[in-house]
Amino acid sequence: MSVLIFVDQADGHIKKSSFEILTYGADVAKQLGTTADALLLGATKEDLAALGKYGITKVYHIDNANLNNLDAQVYAQVIADAATQTNANVIVCSHNQTGKAVAARVATKLKAGLVAGACALPDTSNGFVVKKTVFSGKAFANIKIASAIKVISVNPNSHSTVIGDGNATVETLNINVPTPKVKVTAVNKISGDIPLTEADIVVSGGRGLKGPENWGIITDLAKALGAATACSRPVSDADWRPHHEHVGQTGIQVAPNLYIAVGISGAIQHLAGVNRSKVIVVINKDAEAPFFKAADYGIVGDAFEVLPKLTEEIKKLKASA
């Protein structure tokens, strides 16, 4: 019995959400009185022994060229085999793009109950119950897993990383890696941008900005804060901004530490995508905008005047730090 954490990489580097689930998995293991191990697939540039400082015992590294791109079928086969070989009864992964591709397949292979989109540690006082977000962030459900093996995919930005001491043992496993059926032909990264679902801070613009030509004040503020940029649905529907920036019920759901909404009225569908943010700041010239009811801080004012000043103040703060 142990916890196996599937660690996800991009370009040979472990993703932020995977560091979070290392801590999550180690916490689950503590709760169950067992150990947590990590599983990493494909070539890496990371120092794997150093992952011990997240509280895990072993890192299983399967370095096979067939694992350098994601084929959900191949990954699921390898992760399920690793779980069986290491006698894992809880498998943890991130509910990010990769997790959404593989968690369901792994669970099905292992006849394991899956909680997808967990936002808290399991409650093991009466069975095994995991809290997850439902209704696109408008509510939570507590889900009981009945099966012996459990799979949990954890929402990014919902569990804080804790770094301690220690080294992990790095081992490999003897696993047959099938040939992928999905052939990756191109990867188009949006250079320099911070991935929206991983960002600690998000600056988001709405129709109040009047047109795509005015987005400079949003990107300037985002740059000063080291933030990702996002937008509301009308903005992406009008093609002012790319679809992948659309935050809301039918777009991306985010849970950053700080969400700054500029010129967004706060329709219920938009709020569903952002209401797990720790702190929400709303800047809108309409004092009656419903978003203010969901905000922690607000400024009633013209974005075109407020934002440049805000960017200047942030720069001052960063310079003094």
Add this chain to the structure above:
Amino acid sequence: MKILVCVSKTPDTTAKVAFKDSNTKFDDAGVQWIINPYDEWYSLVRAIELKEKDAAVVIHLVTVGLADAEPVMRKALALGGDEAIRINADSHDSFYIASQIAAIAKEGNYDLIFTGKETIDYNGSSIGGMVAELLDMPYTSLVLKFDLNGNTATVTREIEGGEEVSEVNLPLVVSSQQGMAEPRIPNMRGIMAARSKPLKVVEPIAVDALTSIVSFELPPAKAGVKLVDADNVAELVKLLHEEARVI
């Protein structure tokens, strides 16, 4: 070419989320039901676009739900499906639902299975992957663009901070999202035609659910907004730095 489009009924995006029976059930009083937007706008419409290019394409719709799911299935037929199948069961366990869909899919021998990237109520993002696993098919998730060339699909999917393009041979399971097609509304001809299209009801196969919902919770209410004067932006920065400690 046979395409199976998985359809789920979900509360309208503006529905008030509340619970009943000691917070164990969704309170659907006064709730408008719609086709899950990802199933409708992207999966179904993309399937219809493929049929418009190639008349040999046959589109079947499948849902797992009770009789109250039928209006939503009729609407999907009005948009353009050829035939609908309702598996007569009510479940919130994704493995149970996926097993039902996989049983139908096996029987129907589909080349392509479309699911929405998630439902907007339970947000599992799980059905596509589970169906693919049960059928031992490849699976491409969070798909932004989908094209077919004979038996080979060219698929663009979302990755962190970008997109990945890949090629994969059918049969294939896809989860769809924004970008794959442009939303449409059914026209009068479609609505009339939908009335006479077959909507089959089949009984579920025996499957044990692996999970169950114990209870629901609503997020704690916000304490209230702290307003800062528009002429005093420095104050906001100070609050975010010293009080909220987020910058």
